[in-house]
Amino acid sequence: MNMGSSFTIYIEGHLWQKKRLKTEEYVLSIDRIEDLAKQQVQRFDWPSFEQNRIRPIYALEEIYVKNDGTGTIPFEIGREETHCIHVHQVMEWNEPLNKAFEKKEIDINEDITAEQALSLEPSPDTFPISKRRASCVYKSGSNLFGAKKYSKDTGKWVLKTLHRDHGYIQAILKTNEQEGCGFMDKIKVFIDASTFEAINYIEKKEMFQVCGILNPSQTASEITISPKEAFETLRERLELTPIYVYDDVQKQYVLCGKLDCHESVDAVSGEVFSLTDLS
Known part of the structure; x- marks a missing residue:
């Protein structure tokens, strides 16, 4: 990253004009954001393929911290300027739908004509998702899916983000923080971008059950390490790296610190190990 007088800056594989950057002196440190760092150390149920079981661990959930102290930006692999919007809306319904959810085949093939290619016509996946469309997706797609698939779980699931991919609008759903353990x-x-109908879905917990990693009858391990103890163990291993990140609100790149940690703590034994060793 170039912090000098150059007119361009290289960020995560892209070259951007300096006029779209908000330049400022980098002032962040772990001491300044310690309270936030404590909140980011969370417990996860992590699938261990080697041990063929679910392993409870404490790990830091990466996040971008704005250098000017105005907030944070969620960490997302491959985040783009217009592809993703944050919703954070609880999914609720008054009455469950008795009709079962039926998966439909997903078609990710894209037919592009020579004229479209030569004219450099932008892909529909690059179009921003408007607030009106996001509202329609929530009401007609995600909420309907929840009422059918998880009829008794009103209020449990949260619509976190929406983004376009292969012609569909993809909705990411997670349980309320009080309910779940993150990873699973x-x-x-997958939602039809025209009709807002939920077409198909991928559930991590179900996927690992099929693979034989998550056994419904598996006895939960007794947690002996507290979140405070886990944070104190990981504190000296935390990393805070200066980086420019696109801010959806300001519509420009802002200076942030990427809070990250490559190690985790076993919630049962207290063992510290690299996240790359989790397999």
Whole structure:
């Protein structure tokens, strides 16, 4: 990253004009954001393929912290300027729908004509999702999916984000923080971009059950390490790296610190190990 007088800056594989950057002196440190760092150290149920079981661990959930102290930006792999919007809306319904949810085949093939290619016509996946469309997706797609698939779970699931991919609007659903353990409690719903109908979904917990990693009869391990103890163990291993990140609200790149940690703590034994060793 170039913090000098150059007119361009290289960020995560893209080259951007300096006029779209909000330049400022980098002032962040772990001491300044310690309270936030404590909140980001969370417990997860992590699938261990080697041990063929679910392993409870404490790990830091990466996040971008704005250098000017005005807030944070969620960490997302491959985040783009217009592809993703944050909803954070609880999914609720008054009465469950008795009709079962039926999956439909997903078609990710894109037919592009020579004229479209030569004219550099933008892909529909690059179009921003308007507030009106997001509202329609929530009401007609995600909420309907929840009422059918998880009829008794009103108020449990949260519509976190929406983004376009392969012609569909993809909705990311997670359980309320009070309910779940992060990694396993996540669903990706594929929604028709025209009709807002939920077409298909991928559920992490179900996927690992099929693979034989998550056994419903598995006895939960007794947690002996507290969140405070886990944070104190990981504190000296935390990393805070200066980086420019696109802010959806300001519509420009802002200076942030990427809070990250490559190690985790076993919630049962207290063992510290690298996240790359989790397999």
